[in-house]
Amino acid sequence: MPSSGDVRAVKASPRADSQIRVEAVPPRKGATPHQVIEGFLEAMTSDDAKFATARAYLTKDMAKKWRPELGTTVLAEAPESGPGREGGDSDPGVDYPLIGKKVAQVDKERAYKAVTPEDYRQLIHLTRQKGRDGTEWRIDRLPQGLILGAADFQRNYQPVNKYYFAVGRSTVVADPIFIRQRLDPVTLVDPVTQSVRALLEGPTEWLEPVVESPFPKGTRLKDDTSLGFDDRNTLEVPLNEKANGVSRAQCDKMAAQILFTLKDLSSSRVDQVELQRANGGMLCSLSSGQEEVYAPGHDSQRAGTQSQYVVDGKNSLAVLPKSGQGRPTAVPGPLGGGGLPLGQIAVAHDEDTAAAVTKDGRELLVSPIDTEGAATPLVRSRGTDRADRLSAPSWDGSGDLWVADRDPLHGGLLRFAQGGGEPLPVAIVPDLGGARIESLRLSADGARIALLLTRDGRTTLQIGRVERRGPVDDPVVTVAALRPAAPQMETVTAVSWAGPSRLVVVGKEAGEVQQIRYIQTDGSSSAASVLPGLNSVKAVAASEDERQPLVAHSGGEGIVRLPSGANWQKVVTEGSSPVYPG
Structure with a gap:
């Protein structure tokens, strides 16, 4: 550093644009x-x-x-x-x-x-x-x-989740789309306006049967306007006359949809959304954070308190230490007592109840986690081989428990209302055409299901809608409109929900080694979504709270964790079936 001399002004380097732009060139004279x-x-x-x-x-x-x-x-x-x-x-x-x-x-x-x-x-x-x-x-x-x-x-494009409410429930469901990174060349509007316009246009055709929007039909931005922020980072959203008569409760839900939708836009920081009538008067306003009451499982996710569970070396339900160091601790309930040899587990979103399939795959048990007593058997498979018996269970956001009985003669997809009672068969429309359900995972919002299906020696990942029709307390539930979520993969080994529209998937492409990567429910991904390698991954678990680390079962390492920005870290050598609530 200089120790003497005059102070002189230095021109700062111009700020570089982080995105490459392509300038269109018109056809030249005499072009072939x-x-x-x-x-x-x-x-x-x-x-x-x-x-x-x-x-x-x-x-x-x-x-x-x-x-x-x-x-x-x-x-x-x-x-x-x-x-x-x-x-x-x-x-x-x-x-x-x-x-x-x-x-x-x-x-x-x-x-x-x-x-x-x-x-x-x-x-x-x-x-x-x-x-x-x-x-x-x-x-x-x-x-x-x-x-x-x-x-x-x-x-040129970036993914954005639009949000709508699950039919009959105050829980939002993500509806992924792609918008232009900068101004849309056709409409000449910015990403914020593109996102809000797309939200007002309604859900995509695939998701529409299982969601609803509190925006009255025909609601649009007033005068096709472009949106802007004031000096308080408040987004003012002028709506046409279709929205003039909404109630305060309905308006709060409308504003919450916008706040959820704009979270994915890194270029915008929204501290508050203000919805306005066609005459300029205020309908309602909602501050950032208030929308979280509509998030699936919002209580545990907001606090970042979700625990990580495994089947420990004694074949019992155990919880991993939050610090990531030390051995898992068996839960005090009957599933943690060591008397029941467990194979695969699932913990309800409220973390009060757990379900487990016995190690031989024959029986599904359910029990409170912290209460002594006996576990309740729910169903028993008649499958001859372990592979033809019960899959790992999964809880949806409504408190229902799901499992697949893979017995080719008597099996099917089963649901237990509020985690108990008689098994309720769930039809898949159209049927699977001979494919077998290897595993299943319900989204926290309960509107979608991820299925691993095996046909002709190949296991693929499919996403389906969970449609509920009839009385709220006794609906007819159907899985419909399955679509591939990882068609580029030759086979998929394990899957877990990792956010509102994101999955973490273990599988491999043709001629490649096994990979762990993030994939959106629409099948989109990027090179940056590939995670650090791990050998012989048998199971993986992710939280809907994206701040939580991944947990996996590796055949060579045991139970391992992947904290954000780090590499895989061994937690314990003995253990299997890692899960987060759900």
Whole structure:
């Protein structure tokens, strides 16, 4: 450091933009058909307003018809154009195939749907038209929507969870979509406004049967406005006349939906949401944090007090030390007494009750955790082999207990209302077509279920809706509309919910080693979602509270933990079936 001399001003370096931007370049004079296609594909990846530069590569008629907002086809790599083929005398134009490997489709609702990687091939047709510089090649036929490589898609779009209420309950359910990272080129609005508009448009088609919105039908932003914050970080949301007559309780739920939805936007900090009538008067306001009363299991999650449970070396239900150091402690109830050899366990969200399948897989037991007495048997499987008996149980956010009896002759998906009583069969629509349920996990909101299904030696991860119809106290429950959540994986070994719309999955892709990674319920993921490696993982557990560490059972290490920002740490050598409440 200098010890003498004058003090002189130094110009600060300009702040770098953390995101790469692609500037669209218009077609140059005399461009060949191949150059026109390459320029158009590049222009689709830009933030150009209304995609004006991309439209410059189209004929005037096609420029009016092309609608990029109808959806996005996501390819593993940027699309490539194959060799052109001239049409002949009857067609003076030229066809160019767009080829790639399709991995996902985003629909007009902004919902992402992962697919098993498949070959993509679509034709783009070019023709000559008169321009200001003479005759020029332009595109006159092409697929609607955008065609992007996965890297460009991740650069331009970000995932956001919209939130709606589970039908008949004051618990929010996440509905994942993708919005533009910056201004939307079509609507020219920012991510906050995009998210609120998408929320007001209602849930995506897949989730709609199991959720509802307190926003009155037809509620939209007043005058199609763009939203902004005042100097108190309050987001003022002017609504049209459809919302004028809502009650205070209904309005609080509406504001809570917005607060939950905007949590995922790192670019915005919302301290309060203020909903306004069409005339500018205030409907209600809700401060950040007040929305948490509608979160699934909000009491334990807010305090970060959820415990981690395992089956210890004595085949009993035990709780791990919160410090991550020391041996697990057996719970005082009958499941922790050591007299019942347990195999797999599940603890209710309130942590007052636990369920366990015996080590031989034959019987499902339920018992209070802290009360002495006898465990209550709920069901007994007649399966011949261990693999054909009961799966690990799981609790939903309503207090119901679920298990799969894998007996091919007498089995099925079973539910026990409030964790007891007679087993209630749950139909899966359409049926599984011979696939076997290996394991199941219910979301904390109770509206979705994750199933590991085995067919022809391959185990896949499917997400289904949990539909409840009829009386609230005695509903008919059905699992419907299963869809793949990890189609890129050849086989999946274990799964756990790890947030409102996130799963932690253990599995491997074709020809690869076993991985542990985060995957969204819509099947989307990123390279950053892959977690540190761990050998021979048999089970994994994550909390709905994303601040809590992962817990896993490794065949080589025993019970291990993964705290945030660290590597796997051994907790105890003997133990199995790690779980968080649920």
